[in-house]
Amino acid sequence: MRYALLIIALCLSITPVFAGPPVFTLEIKEHLFFPDEITIPANTKVKLHVKNLDATAEEFESYELNREKVIAGNSEAIIFIGPLDKGVYPFFGEFFPKTAQGKVIVE
Amino acid sequence: MLLNAVIITLREVLEASLIISVFLALSQLLERKLSWLLLAMFVGAVGGFVYGQNLGAVSMAWDGMGQELVNAGLHLLIFLSLLVFMTSVPHQHKKRWRIVTLIATITAVVVAITREGSEIILYLSGAMSIPNMLLPVLIGSIVGAGIGISVGIYFYYLLINMRLKYGMWLGYLFLLLVAGSMISQAVEFLIQADFIHAGKPLWDSSNLISERSVIGQLLYALVGYEATPAPIQVVAYVSSIAIIAVATVISYQFRTPPHDD
Amino acid sequence: MKSIRIYLLLALIATITLVNFVSLLHGYQASMEKAQNLFDARLESTARLIASANSAQVADQNIAEQQTPNTYFQIWGSGGQQLLTRSRNAPDEIIGQLDEGFHEVNHASYRWRNYVYQDRHLNRWVVVAERIDIRYSLAEEVVLESLLPIVMAIPLSALIIWLAVGVGLKPLSVLAQQIRHKKVDDLSPIKMERVPKELTTVVNNTNALLIRLHDAFSREQRFSADAAHELRTPISVLKVHLHNLKQRFGDTDEDIALLKTGVERMGHLIEQILALYRTSPDQAAVKFEDIDLTKLVQSVVARDFEQFERKQQRIELDGEKILIKGNQFALETLVQNLLSNASKYTPEHGDIYVSISSKLGEALLQIEDSGPGIPTDMHERVFERFYRLHGDQHASDIIGCGLGLTIVKDIAAMHQAEIELGTSRFKQGLRVSVRFRLEEKK
Known part of the structure; x- marks a missing residue:
C-alpha cells in the first residue's frame, strides 16, 4: 500500500514536459523488486524505469511481456511495456529468480 | 541458486557451443584449418568481458535504449555473417571466396561468444561475489557449461561422421534456423526499444510449450522459440530464412566449375 | 576425426558429463523439493504450536521475543481486524492476504514464505513466515555436499579415460610403429605379441601379403639370375663361333661386325643382370x-x-x-x-x-x-x-x-x-x- 502511494507520488512528480508514456519506477534492492506488483492501465504503453541499487547485475525478464534486459549493478535502465490486454504478467530477475519476482497487473 | 545458474549458463553456452560445433564440423568438411576458430573463440571471450563491463554505460546510451540497439546490431551481424558464409561456401575453389568464408566464420563466432558471454560473465561475477552463493553458482555453471559443451561435442561428431553430403545439409539446416532466430531476436530487441510496433502476439503457445520449461529454453536457444511472438517477428523469421536459402541456391547456380587460380 | 583417442575421450567424457549432470539436476530438484516440503511442514506445525501456546485473546506485546531474525509471526484477532501479538521483527500490518495456506511476500528487504493458519475456535489468524533465501541456502548447502563429488569426478574420469584409451589403443600404435620402421626392402612378417582380436585380421592379412610379396620377389630374382646364368654359356659359345667366322672371312665383313656388336651387347646385358641380382639390397648377408x-x-x-x-x-x-x-x-x-x-x-x-x-x-x-x-x-x-x-x-x-x-x-x-x-x-x-x-x- 505504501508502495502504491509511492508510485502515485512518482507519477504525479513527472511533469508533463512531453506527452510521453506514463512512467513507473521499479527498484531492485537485495535482489528484490520494489514494488513487486505494478498496476498499469490497459491498452496503454508505459515506461518502466528500473533502478538497480545492488552492486550485482540483474536481468529483467518476462516471457509474458517478451522483455529481457540486463541491468548492470548500481545503474538504471528503461523498459517500455504495453499496450497490453487486461491480465497478470509476471516478471522476474533472471539472475536471482528465487527472490526477484514481481508482476505487472493490467487493469 | 544452482538451478538458476545451470539454466543461465546452459542457455548461453548451448547456443554458442552448437554454432561453434557446426562451424568446426563444416571447416573440417571443407578441410579448413581450425586454429582460426580457436583464436576467434578467445577474441569472443575477451569481447564478452569488455561488453559486460561496460553494459551500464551502453544501456543508458540512446535514451536508455543502447542495450537493445547494440544487441539487435550484434544479432543482425551474426545473421549477415551466416548469410555471407552460406553463400560463399559453394565457391571454395577460389581463394578470394575462401577468405570471405573465413572472415564470415570468424565474425559469427566472435560476435556470438561476445553476446552470449557477456551475460554469463555479468551473472557469474555478480553471483560469485556473494559468499554463500559461490559454491552453488560455481557448480551450477559447471553443470550448465558441461551439458552445453557435451551436446556441442555430440553434434560435432554427428556432423563429421555423417556422409559428407548429409553432414553439410544438416549443418546448413541448423545455421538456417540459427539465422532465423538471430533475426527474430534482433526484431524483439527493436520492439523492446520501441523502434518497431509489436502488435498483438500472433499466437500463444505458452500452454503447449512454456518458455519457462526446459524444452522451451532449449528450443529458444536452438531455433529462437517464442511462446507469444509478435507478427513482425514471425514475418522476419520466415523471410530471413527464405533470403538465406534463396541466396544459397542462387550462389550454387552461379558456381563456376572448379579450376586453379 | 583426426585421432581415435581424442574422439573416444571427448565422446566418453561428453556422455559421462551429460548423464551425470542430468541425473545430478534431477537429484538436486528432488532433494530441494523434499527439503521445501519439510520446511513447509515445519512452518505449518510452528503456526499451530504458536496458536495453541498463545491462547489469550488479548493483545500482548511482551511475549515471544525468542524468534530468530529469519522467522516472524503475527496473531490477528477478531477475524483479522486486530493485531494481538507479534514477534519483534514482524510487521504490524498484514503482508499479503489472510488466506489459509502458504504465500510468498516481500518484507524488510527479504522475500518470505508465510503460512497463514486460521484458528477457527478463537476466530483468529496466526501468520508464521520464514525467509526464503535462508530456507534455500540451508537446503542447498545440504544438497550441494552430495553433488560436489559428481562434478569433481569429471576431470578425474577424463584423466582415467585418456590413460585407459591410450592403453587400449597401444597395439594399434605398436603395429603402426612396426610398419613405419620397416625398411623398404624388409619383407619379413610383422611380429606382435598378444595381438588383440580386432587387429588379428589386419596383422594376419598383412603378414600373408608380405610373405606372398617376398616369395614373388625371390621367384623373380631366382628366375632372372638363373636365366642370365644359363645364357652365359651359349653366349660364350656364340663368341667362339663368331671368332671362327672372323678368322674365315676376315675383319672387314660388315655383317660380321654387326653380329659382333649384337653379341657383345647381349653379353653385357647378361653380365649386368647378374651384377644386379648379386647386389640387390635385399640380398641378405x-x-x-x-x-x-x-x-x-x-x-x-x-x-x-x-x-x-x-x-x-x-x-x-x-x-x-x-x-x-x-x-x-x-x-x-x-x-x-x-x-x-x-x-x-x-x-x-x-x-x-x-x-x-x-x-x-x-x-x-x-x-x-x-x-x-x-x-x-x-x-x-x-x-x-x-x-x-x-x-x-x-x-x-x-x-x-x-x-x-x-x-x-x-x-x-x-x-x-x-x-x-x-x-x-x-x-x-x-x-x-x-x-x-x-x-x-x-
Missing part, C-alpha cells in the same frame, strides 16, 4: 668391410683404363684416403658402371673428373663428364630398369641395356648412400654425386 674409397676408384680406373684410352679422354682423379663401410665387389661395380657411363657419353678427347671428399660425416664421390647430360625432368626415370634416355633413338654405337644406373641405385641403397644427379663442372655434362654416410667416431 652381404659382407661389409672397411674400404678406402679413393683406392678402390683408382683400381677401377686402372683396370678399365682401356675404354678411356680408346676414346682419348682425359680422366682426372682427385681424392684422399677415406674409409667407408661397404662391400668391395658391390662398390667396384658401382664405380665401374658410373665410369663406363661417363666414358660412353663423353665424346672423344673429352674430360672426365672424379673427386672423393669428406665433410660433415659424409663421404662424397662425384663423377663428372662432358657428355650431353640428362634433362632435370628425366633424373628420376633414368634409374628405372631398362629405361634409356631417348629410347630407341639412343645413339646406337653406345652399348647399354638400361640397367647400369639401376644397379648403381641398388648398390647405393645397400650402403644407405644417396645419389644425386646434377650438372657437371664442364660446359655441359652430367654430375653424379654419391653420398656415403661415414660412421661416427666415438
